[in-house]
Amino acid sequence: MISPVNLSEKFRLFHETWHPKIVGEVNDMYVKLAKLQGEFVWHRHEEEDEMFLVVKGTLQIRMRDQDLTVREGEFVVIPHGVDHMPVAAQEVQVLLLEPKAPKHTGNVVTDQTVSDLEWI
Amino acid sequence: MISPVNLSEKFRLFHETWHPKIVGEVNDMYVKLAKLQGEFVWHRHEEEDEMFLVVKGTLQIRMRDQDLTVREGEFVVIPHGVDHMPVAAQEVQVLLLEPKAPKHTGNVVTDQTVSDLEWI
Numbered sequence: 001m002i003s004p005v006n007l008s009e010k011f012r013l014f015h016e017t018w019h020p021k022i023v024g025e026v027n028d029m030y031v032k033l034a035k036l037q038g039e040f041v042w043h044r045h046e047e048e049d050e051m052f053l054v055v056k057g058t059l060q061i062r063m064r065d066q067d068l069t070v071r072e073g074e075f076v077v078i079p080h081g082v083d084h085m086p087v088a089a090q091e092v093q094v095l096l097l098e099p100k101a102p103k104h105t106g107n108v109v110t111d112q113t114v115s116d117l118e119w120i
Numbered sequence: 121m122i123s124p125v126n127l128s129e130k131f132r133l134f135h136e137t138w139h140p141k142i143v144g145e146v147n148d149m150y151v152k153l154a155k156l157q158g159e160f161v162w163h164r165h166e167e168e169d170e171m172f173l174v175v176k177g178t179l180q181i182r183m184r185d186q187d188l189t190v191r192e193g194e195f196v197v198i199p200h201g202v203d204h205m206p207v208a209a210q211e212v213q214v215l216l217l218e219p220k221a222p223k224h225t226g227n228v229v230t231d232q233t234v235s236d237l238e239w240i
Contacts, residue, residue, distance in 0.1 A: 001186060002202075004194040024197050026169045026217055029149065031195070049146045053215075066121060074124040075151070077144050082122075095173075097146055097217065 007033065007055055011093050013120050018112050020096055021120040032096040032117075036088040043108040044083045048099045051077045057092035061085070127153065127175055131213050133240050138232050140216055141240040152216040152237075156208040161230050164203045168219045171197045177212035181205070 005023050010033050014021055017037045024031035036059065052059060053075035061068040061076065062085040070076050078084050125143050130153050134141055137157045144151035156179065172179060173195035181188040181196065182205040190196050198204050 002183070002188060002196060002198070004188060004190045004196045006191075006194045008193055024171065024195065026149070026171045026197050027200075027219060029146070029217075031171065031197075051144065051146045051151065063122070068122060068124060070124045071126075073128055074126045075144065076122060076124045077146050077151075078122065080147075097149075099147060 005031075007093075007095065010120055011035070011055070017088075017091070020117065022117055023120060025100070026097075028100055029097055030100050030117075032098070033120075034094050034096055036086055036092045036094060037090065038088065040086045041108055041110050041112055042083055042085045045078075045080050045098070047080050048101065049077050049079050051075055051097040052086070053095040053097075055093040055095055057088065057090060059092045059094060060087040060089070062087060125151075127213075127215065130240055131155070131175070137208075137211070140237065142237055143240060145220070146217075148220055149217055150220050150237075152218070153240075154214050154216055156206055156212045156214060157210065158208060160206045161232055162203055162205045165198075165200050165218070167200050168221065169197050169200050171195055171217040172206070173215040173217075175213040175215055177208065177210060179212045179214060180207040180209070182207060 010023050017035045020032035020034040022030050022032050054070050054072050059070040064083050130143050137155045140152035140154040142150050142152050174190050174192050179190040184203050
């Protein structure tokens, strides 16, 4: 059986920040949900573009040559190879789309790197 | 420059139904927006999964062995090879995610097949 995924219900299932959860797959990509608060680490994905769709809150994305503000109901695609640092002054809920392969911290491994991605 | 894409603003740019518009790309997939109203054609995508995220309204998706209701704030992934027919009793706004390759009517070519996908 195929079931729809309700974003609000899924977001109620976890509280950790910077710890994406898998909620779907579309061919070779995962659909993930994450709660973000505070600053993440500067990183880039060498080969994978990454889509951030803001479901709740306002996300800042710092890049080397520009800063972005992504509001509720907006998305942005960070192309592969582009250094970026997500920043959330207050909690932000995002839907992420990225290839199944990469670590979410891209080329950098830090305390914020999550290696045990789980389905919820 | 990288710019966020505002879904509401993009939806205001077109009125045609069953005519997806490209608003982004993430590696080998397109992010598309579409307005749906009425019945689409039964079809399947032989190799490509397809994600429907309902931004506004309520989408019905008929399949051979079940019917789905996908509400605002919900998404569903129709796996490749699965016959499906989207139905929208009233206008529905959806964000679609699918590989760049396929026609949106999959294995079927009808009057509803759009071959000139355009960016907005």
